[in-house]
Amino acid sequence: MKKLKIIFAGTAYFSAEHLNTLISSSHDVVAVLSKPDSLSGRGQKIIFSPVKIISINNNIPIFQPDNLNDQIFQDKLLHINADIMIVVSYGKIIPKKILNMFPNGCINIHASLLPRWRGASPIQSSILNGDKKTGISIIEMDDTIDTGNIIHSITCNISSKDTTQSLSLKLIKIGTKALLEVLEKIIKKSIVKKKQNERDATLSKKIHKKDALLNWNLKAEELERTIRAFIPWPVCHFILKNKAIKIWKAKVIPLNKKNFSIGEIISCNQNGIQINTLYQILNIEKIQLPGQKIMDVKNVLTSKKNLFKIGTIII
Template identity: 40%
Template sequence: MTSQQPLKIIFAGTPEFAEVALQALLDAGHNIVAVYCQPDRPSGRGKKIVFGPVKQLAVEHNIPVEQPLNFKVDGSLERLRSYGADLMIVVAYGLLLPQSVLTTPRYGCINIHGSLLPRWRGAAPIQRAIEAGDKQSGITIMQMDKGLDTGNMLLKKDCPILPDDTGSTLHDKLAILGGAAITEFLANFDPLDSGEIQQDSEANYAHKLSKQEAQIDWSQSAIEIAQKVRAYNAWPVCYTFVGQNRMRIWQAQWLKTTKPINEKPGTVVDLGKLGIDVVCGDGQLLRVTELQADGSKRMDAAALLNARKDWFIEHPCLGNQV
């Protein structure tokens, strides 16, 4: 940007992914005039009201914090306008912004999105990419419009998805990359740059994750289940049943077999120090290496079998709650 005046920026975000971007902006010396985040909500067993990561960081830096339920509440839009922002940067805010908000800042609203758009528009792009077996993800800096992640692309940064990446590890990598990408974008900010139009024909949608879909369907192929286990680590975490006992599965790997195993999907064929080998729908094996029984802590398969091997002997086919 050629002007000597620093941009007046409003930052909108709520969780840790957004906090990393806000910290990067602060470290780069940008003028954050206000922070918008979701209202405080009860958390933990005690249901205590806890500030979200973005709000905590804003408070530490004495930045005004706004937490409207939506922008239809009386005075919320006027309050936004009162900051006289040049730009609003949005990342994992958790609220769909109406057109009246998108056009309030002088240069509109910019989004930091955790995928290489137009692939994986929507709420869970990081996890859906791993679940689908993608080899690459990244960050897209996008000009927001009235659609869901449909705006023009202003900057893209690639990030490979490694074979051992989980939803958690890729989240952390992309959070850091998002912070770097937005600071790079602002360092070269040109309000006349309209960016690249997305091709809708190449788009797909990353539906929000749910606890219900985390239950393993052993009729799926071993590689599909392995990818799902990786994607849903650390939330909502895949699970299955050993009899009536729910078992979370944190780590698992596909074991290639020379020929399909002719057993019912979900059948346990080996209990060993290296893991619990389970037949999947394609006759291939999934080796479960890290598990967690309800009321217990995460542990490797060998440790769990020391205490709970009888569960698997008594119920040699997983997935059926009996």
């Protein structure tokens, strides 16, 4: 089979696994684009993206431009003479001039069944919304976000226990396989394109760290979905006695306690911490206290039971 010269654009772990697949394939990854390095912690330590680490380990040239419209950068990209650009969770909008630079265009691997959940957080949005299925869409890129023609899609079921972390792994497994199939079709010129139906389009919003503070004025079912959607980041939490307590596992108790306040701890036992919500009860089973590891609530209660007094109202 013919070998394609590929420029890969990506940043996060989801991207990195697709890059690994391409490196292990018969194709040639000739360059990589990734977002500029980030800074973390009080010491402002420089953090390389997962994609950058893989690129360095495989001696692949990497570009991290602040400005994709920079003419010098674009000239360098053009002179690589790649056949195609593949974009997976890159995090920057790619200008039309770059999209038109390659004989086989640019394709994007997106973690939803487009046009549902266009945008920055498709995996989280599918869990937040209580969707029963999602999938991978591979599309031709155009100059607007996630609106291009669909050239391949595959469905994946969402379980009632899936977190963003576990669902991402499912989608990586089917996405990497689908990517290689699409590249083979591109070589054989057997791609079938399908326009997206704008009437079915929904947009996923960017998730911020502040979104992880739980709002007890929501239903228990909504809170439980939010907890799963925000694992591994930003991880839901509540504030109790000036401590930010992260929640790693919870379930809904289908009882409606109207004689308790919203956000009130109504029970605390070996099964968890039961908190009254707008509708039904949220039972918190795994938590993480500041500076400590993730623990089952029953183990935390042996030394911290006074922290979770029945009748306490969490704002």
